[in-house]
Amino acid sequence: MELFFDLVFVFALAGLSQGLLERLNWSDAFQTLVLLLALWSVWINTAGLTDRFDPQQPLIQLLVLATMFGTLMMAAAVPEAFHEQGLFFAGAYVATQTGRGAVAVLLLRGHEARAPFVRALFWSGVSAVPWIAGAVAHDTARGVLWALAVAVEYVAIALGLPTPRLGRAFMRAAEYAISGEHLAERCRQLFIIALGEVILRNATTTAAIWSGSNLLRLKVSPVTSPQPCCGGSTSTVPGACWRRRSQPPPTQSAPLPARCTATW
Numbered sequence: 001m002e003l004f005f006d007l008v009f010v011f012a013l014a015g016l017s018q019g020l021l022e023r024l025n026w027s028d029a030f031q032t033l034v035l036l037l038a039l040w041s042v043w044i045n046t047a048g049l050t051d052r053f054d055p056q057q058p059l060i061q062l063l064v065l066a067t068m069f070g071t072l073m074m075a076a077a078v079p080e081a082f083h084e085q086g087l088f089f090a091g092a093y094v095a096t097q098t099g100r101g102a103v104a105v106l107l108l109r110g111h112e113a114r115a116p117f118v119r120a121l122f123w124s125g126v127s128a129v130p131w132i133a134g135a136v137a138h139d140t141a142r143g144v145l146w147a148l149a150v151a152v153e154y155v156a157i158a159l160g161l162p163t164p165r166l167g168r169a170f171m172r173a174a175e176y177a178i179s180g181e182h183l184a185e186r187c188r189q190l191f192i193i194a195l196g197e198v199i200l201r202n203a204t205t206t207a208a209i210w211s212g213s214n215l216l217r218l219k220v221s222p223v224t225s226p227q228p229c230c231g232g233s234t235s236t237v238p239g240a241c242w243r244r245r246s247q248p249p250p251t252q253s254a255p256l257p258a259r260c261t262a263t264w
Helices: 002-022 026-052 058-080 086-107 112-136 139-158 180-224 240-246
Strands: none
Touching: 002 026, 002 058, 002 180, 026 058, 026 086, 026 112, 026 139, 026 180, 058 086, 086 112, 112 139
């Protein structure tokens, strides 16, 4: 299930890079950075979920599947996130982040592993306000509000996710202990999929260029086919018929006298 989630995430990254390539300027670079940080937050939180629990458990697989669906919706809205699909992207992002945290909190009621998800859920709710407000706004206001939402999430992580009644927690605490081997495997898998996507895209582009060249060759080749020329003859050399027609007709010489047939 984690493999399919990484495939969807790479699809979202491909949409981001393609959009930046088509509109390469400072404004779009800023917008791409905001969306990239949002997508990365989804991936890292999902990786932390499968790192703390057995990814083979049905409930964990269900959470990963739901997150994958939400990421797919965000990936579909990425090209127009700062235009017509802003509310769709922000709604999918907030629903994915808060929904995953809420389900984890409910499933871990009374368990000591519940605290990290309570913290994540709290700050997802805080950042949801500028996300939705930015989706309703337009142009520059949307960019500022979404940048604020991303900043809230990452600054909260840097400060240890301070949460009412739970205080601060840092990565060195027991509740945030991670498996380095599993996380390294996830990063390796993500890199391999991204590299495969680049190879596939380059191969597809090259094939399109070659097919376009062959099509152009087919369109040009009939010019060199035999063309009817003067007197019903044909010529395979372009312009030969024109040269023949442009040449002035030969001057007719005076008729020769008839052959004398008289006998002497």
